[in-house]
Amino acid sequence: MQSDNHVDRHRQAAQRHEEAAERHDKAARTWSKRDDRERAEMERRNAAIERDAAALERDRADLEERRERERGTGAEGLEPPAYGFGDRRSTN
Secondary structure, three states, X not given: OHHHHHHHHHHHHHHHHHHXXXXXXXXXXXXXXXXXXXXXXXXXXXXXXXXXXXXXXHHHHHHHHHHHHHHOOOOOOOOOOOOOOOOOOOOO
């Protein structure tokens, strides 16, 4: 299903953001060791942004999963109602 693909993509994006956050944390430690507080702080801020982005991607994946469960399997319930028995537009 298409939603499963969206879920996977969001989970993969979350993982990439987490990995980027780890790289920024490492850079922050490097700059701290070199006594460059401004660059270290910028790297810490970047790490926080990446973690927020990862959380957002996980939330999106969770939303897609929840919506998929609510719809059930297949496309039932997604089609517009057909005219027919009991409908004022019916020719029956």
